[in-house]
Amino acid sequence: MPELPEVETICEALRNGGRGGESILGRSIVSSHILWEGSLAEPSALEFKRRIPGQLIEAVQRRGKFILIKLSDDTLLIHLRMSGDLLVEQQSDPVAEHHRVMLGLSDHLRLAFNDTRKFGRFWLVEDPQTVVGDLGPEPLNGSFTPQIFHQRLQSHHRQLKPLLLDQHFIAGLGNIYTDEALHRARLHPLVISDTLDPSQADRLLQSIRQVLEEGIQRQGASIDWIYRGGDFQNYFSVYQRTGEPCPNCGQPILRILVGQRSTHFCGNCQVPPLPKTKEE
DNA sequence: ACGAGCGCCTGTCGGC
DNA sequence: TGCCGACAGGCGCTCG
Known part of the structure; x- marks a missing residue:
């Protein structure tokens, strides 16, 4: 489903609020719930749950169709593939059908990954280049002549x-x-x-x-x-x-x-x- | 180097 | 009404 404009729209909402949710910038991740382990490309669910809590969300960027969430120690990369979406919710909100991953944030917020077809993937890595390093040029970048x-x-x-x-x-x-x-x-x-x-x-x-x-x-x-x-x-x-x-x-x-x-x-x-x- | 086929998944729609 | 195949915004793999 989502191509560059949809991914950019989602990134913009994560940065500045929008699409019914608040900004995630400056919040910290306090917990993680993996509802479908297949959504994790790397690392394992065990390692993911060990590493991600306590990290601060410093930036949200896009590279091609990938969403890059810069954390204090790692980068969380997300590819939505065909049916994925990222939503900022209240922790008290009911868990919608097809939620696959939920990250509890400070201020009672929650970052939810909803993905009907289960094609979307998360990577939690130190160096994002290991995931997006071989992508072609960014079409809207002026240096691409x-x-x-x-x-x-x-x-x-x-x-x-x-x-x-x-x-x-x-x-x-x-x-x-x-x-x-x-x-x-x-x-x-x-x-x-x-x-x-x-x-x-x-x-x-x-x-x-x-x-x-x-x-x-x-x-x-x-x-x-x-x-x-x-x-x-x-x-x-x-x-x-x-x-x-x-x-x-x-x-x-x-x-x-x-x-x-x-x-x-x-x-x-x-x-x-x-x-x-x-x-x- | 490139294209074809397939697998990964769930859901909708049209035809019979 | 029910079943069945085609199709869906993506991508990685194998095979010629």
Whole structure:
């Protein structure tokens, strides 16, 4: 579920309050309850419960789709995967269905990890680089230039859709924002990365940044039974709009499978690669 | 180097 | 009504 804009929205709420909860900055962790041990990637539940109490929450950062909670001694990294969410509650609140981990905080607060599908993971480590060290560039970081992006596209021979979803290539994009960015850039999802010229690469990077920034501004997208609070889903151009008219040209949006992922695009605005058998 | 297939989980929806 | 498969915002693994 959550991609970069949703993760950023959640981080912002943890830092400054929002989404119905208070800030966790400056609070200390007083206890931990592991309701589903599978949520812990490392260390073991025993070690986790031994190490985390007493640590102060000093900062909340995002790297790609990872949430980094800087503690006095360690960093707690959280990946929400498909259905995870982090909520700040009162310790007296009832334990909701699908809560998997709860951290008791000072001031009677509680940080709850709710994760219906149990795909989300926690890491409690001294050095966060052991977890996020091999992620690709941060798309909204100004030091990631169109020239570097073009160079990286040239260094692979892959279809754009799976390449943009590859967190080693670029961090933070998921199925929604990839489809939206490709449509905005007028690039077909099956175009091969090393065929892009510098101006197309520049247009793609700009499109990626625009859809991510709009997503953040709208506090992410809320889909299905998982409520986020954001409303970007009302502004999708192609994602889950199969058969509906393209906002640019009115032609129906198409859906194909690319690397087992549902992929939405306009067959008119986003011209497919190579197969030039017939001409008009 | 790359793509395909699968596993991890729970829930919803449409078709029969 | 009930069952069954397809599908869902992610990602890591194995295998060709």
